Amino acid sequence: MRFFTPPLRLSPLRGATFQPDQPINMAGALRHITSCGGCMSSQSHFSRRSFLKTSGLALSALAVGARVGVPRKSAAFSDSMSPRAEKIEASEALEMLIEGNQRYVEFHLEHPHQTEARLLEVSKGQSPFAIIVGCADSRVPPEVVFDQGLGDLFVVRIAGNIIDDAILGSVEYAAEHLRAPLVMVLGHENCGAVKATVEILETGAAAPGHIGSLVKAITPAVQAAKSAKGDVVNNAVTANVLWGMMQLKSASPILTELIHKHELMVVGGRYDLDTGEVAVMR
Numbered sequence: 001m002r003f004f005t006p007p008l009r010l011s012p013l014r015g016a017t018f019q020p021d022q023p024i025n026m027a028g029a030l031r032h033i034t035s036c037g038g039c040m041s042s043q044s045h046f047s048r049r050s051f052l053k054t055s056g057l058a059l060s061a062l063a064v065g066a067r068v069g070v071p072r073k074s075a076a077f078s079d080s081m082s083p084r085a086e087k088i089e090a091s092e093a094l095e096m097l098i099e100g101n102q103r104y105v106e107f108h109l110e111h112p113h114q115t116e117a118r119l120l121e122v123s124k125g126q127s128p129f130a131i132i133v134g135c136a137d138s139r140v141p142p143e144v145v146f147d148q149g150l151g152d153l154f155v156v157r158i159a160g161n162i163i164d165d166a167i168l169g170s171v172e173y174a175a176e177h178l179r180a181p182l183v184m185v186l187g188h189e190n191c192g193a194v195k196a197t198v199e200i201l202e203t204g205a206a207a208p209g210h211i212g213s214l215v216k217a218i219t220p221a222v223q224a225a226k227s228a229k230g231d232v233v234n235n236a237v238t239a240n241v242l243w244g245m246m247q248l249k250s251a252s253p254i255l256t257e258l259i260h261k262h263e264l265m266v267v268g269g270r271y272d273l274d275t276g277e278v279a280v281m282r
Helices: 026-036 041-052 090-107 116-122 165-177 190-204 209-226 233-248 253-260
Strands: 128-134 153-157 182-190 266-271 276-279
Touching: 090 128, 090 182, 090 266, 090 276, 128 165, 128 190, 153 165, 153 253, 165 182, 165 233, 165 253, 182 233, 190 209, 209 233, 233 253, 233 276, 253 266
Parallel strands: 128 153, 128 182, 182 266
Antiparallel strands: 266 276
16 A cells, blocks of 8 residues: 655755655565564554554554543643744644745744743743654754744654654643644654664664664564665655654544644654755655
């Protein structure tokens, strides 16, 4: 099944939209999900059950699952949110990211919301318009590549932009309590964590230290990428973003309900290290 949706071009001046050499079929990875133990310790049932039900990772048509009742307010964080002047829809939030990245690519940066006044404003609370789940790679700082400032983005970074319990909890907090309407899983070209996973799986070597937890989380995407022709690392970067998107859509009752109510949109992004452009997947 074809699951890759052609990404949006962020800049009309650049041709950096990414296409895999061939549609990546996640079915090629299914037999490896059980052995990988799942990406999330408490969500391993999701990795085996929900993902195995999918013959291909058809994200554009992914069902978000049953609606689950979720409390809308959290008293524990009642003082951390400042109201927005106007409600921002997910489509508007995505357009703000697109426009900011275009400024970055064209070197016409505005550096918004980086003044003393903004510093004082956000000291009273935060209302980010988007959540970015990105790789920890030092070359891909979201606030820079999207030309945003203080309080604009709720950024969660981890090597390989994987989804685990801590990442899920962070996204739930930003989406449910801070009401950010958009979450983007942001991967990038030549991701070191993806490359390491490919090498370890190909050689059978043991991952040193805690790097094994990253390899375990990225393995499903790498196995899926092997079913497509072309460079496995290049394709695995994209498969890993799409795998992360699927987990966000399916592994959390809180996020599932917000998506069902059209209060949250999940998209993916692939950053080009050479041009600085982000191609959007959804």
